Amino acid sequence: MKIKIAIPSKGRISDPAVAILEKAGLGLKDASNRKLFSNTHNSDISVMFARAADIPEFVADGIVDMGITGLDLIKESNSDVEILTDLKFGQTSLVLASPEDSDINSLDDIKSEIVVATEFPNLTDSYLKSHGINAKIVELTGSTEIAPFIGIADIIADLTSTGTTLKMNHLKIIDNILDSSIKLIANKDEYFNNNEKKNLIGTVNISINGVIEAERKKLLMMNVSKDNLQIIKDLMPSMTGPTVSEVLSDREDTVAVQAVVDEEEVFDLVNKLKNSGARDILVVPIERII
Ligand SMILES: Nc1ncnc2c1ncn2[C@@H]1O[C@H](COP(=O)(O)OP(=O)(O)OP(=O)(O)O)[C@@H](O)[C@H]1O
Ligand SMILES: O=P(O)(O)OC[C@H]1O[C@H](OP(=O)(O)OP(=O)(O)O)[C@H](O)[C@@H]1O
Ligand SMILES: [Mg+2]
The missing domain is CATH 3.40.190.10 (Periplasmic binding protein-like II)
Incomplete structure (x- = not known):
């Protein structure tokens, strides 16, 4: 089973659409300026380039299975498509x-x-x-x-x-x-009634949601002496964790601590961690959270 995703060929939302697919593990393999189609790193998923305003109708008519385009263009064309995810750009x-x-x-x-x-x-x-x-x-x-x-x-x-x-x-x-704002959309019939395509459309949606989720998060990594570990743990808000691991060094009193935190919390948190004895603090971007 193969599916096609329509993305804008030009204009302000073209590059961010390609970037979001790339981060979701669906980077374009053979895109060039004049091509209408490109394969992605997943052999079951290809991309069709189209004008943003045409994408809602292409998805509604089943010419493509999924698309990335603006809510304004979906509503203006009165296309009956399933809106899966808000992509948080083009507001x-x-x-x-x-x-x-x-x-x-x-x-x-x-x-x-x-x-x-x-x-x-x-x-x-x-x-x-x-x-x-x-x-x-x-x-x-x-x-x-x-x-x-x-x-x-x-x-x-x-x-x-x-x-x-x-x-x-x-x-x-x-x-x-x-x-x-810009939405990830799908053909309704395929999303609700076509068992095989439904799964693949769902997988793409989950991956893209993972990218959106990751954009609001950072991975914090630091070294902490065991004496300070409890204070540091108490400071860390984390999805699950934090993870504490041994550091193989001469300093046996040191452990490495890592945790995923909301981007808005990073600024305050890094200062508090530093003041509570954390060292070598790294703030690392995350590509996807599934
Ligand atoms: N100033 C803006 N800020 C954020 N999003 C915008 C803005 N203007 C247009 N958009 C959104 O970009 C999407 C694509 O719009 P459009 O097809 O007009 O592309 P464009 O980048 O404006 O290119 P062009 O108008 O040159 O063809 C639409 O969904 C629209 O809502
Ligand atoms: O509030 P602002 O940040 O100034 O953005 C608004 C402008 O952006 C869009 O134009 P676009 O650049 O797409 O040109 P267009 O009118 O040719 O589509 C839109 O049509 C407005 O003209
Ligand atoms: Mg425009």
Whole structure:
């Protein structure tokens, strides 16, 4: 049984998608710029490169079994796919924005005859309709922020993350339509009904979850004299452990201690450990936790 995973061929989420597969043990074996497909280090799993916006439909139609793409693009295309895991990157919001000097500050100020420019006509139209607003939608494929200033729309619906682009274009947020980030998705029928593919899809999902989990954790390693061991053990929050092992050296009073800890705890913890007599402290990145 073989499965295909669609990942973005270009744009901001292409490299992080490849990186996450690599860390999950599914590094690409023969990717080159012009190829549409690549094998991975697992002979049952291959990758197809596609535009991020096309991936939800390819997964829903079973052209590929799994995919990596944004929630905004999944919802805009109204694709019926199974969302398996949030990949914790590409965080952005689809917002309605008006020119800074406009009187439109909230949905209540929008009159029905308003014109909205957007790359997300379906999401925008259904959001406005659900608030009783029938807008005219002008569909663009990029640089939406310019639309009010060239007179083709009153307001826009576009993605924002740092807010820099809105600010540069003198636009203010008036409402939030959708918070989006990048998801691992699967074809529903294969995930729920195809026994063989279900297993392989599940394995990929578990590996990728392991990568996400590991990104928030560090491995702490240190040498501790036996006299200080109890204090150090008490300080260590750990998944299971800490692990204490013998150090083969002249200093027989020394043991090595290691434990996996949350990234947010590392800064404080390292100081406390140092002050309690730990030596040679190493903070090591982890690739995957299964
Ligand atoms: N400024 C941003 N910050 C975070 N994520 C973003 C941002 N802009 C777009 N995204 C997300 O990136 C994903 C891919 O978007 P898109 O296909 O537009 O790629 P891109 O990197 O913007 O390339 P391009 O627009 O040049 O084709 C979408 O799911 C979208 O939500
Ligand atoms: O809040 P910010 O951090 O400024 O990011 C928001 C911008 O990022 C995206 O544009 P992108 O760079 O993908 O260009 P595009 O409009 O051509 O898609 C989005 O369409 C906004 O324009
Ligand atoms: Mg873009």
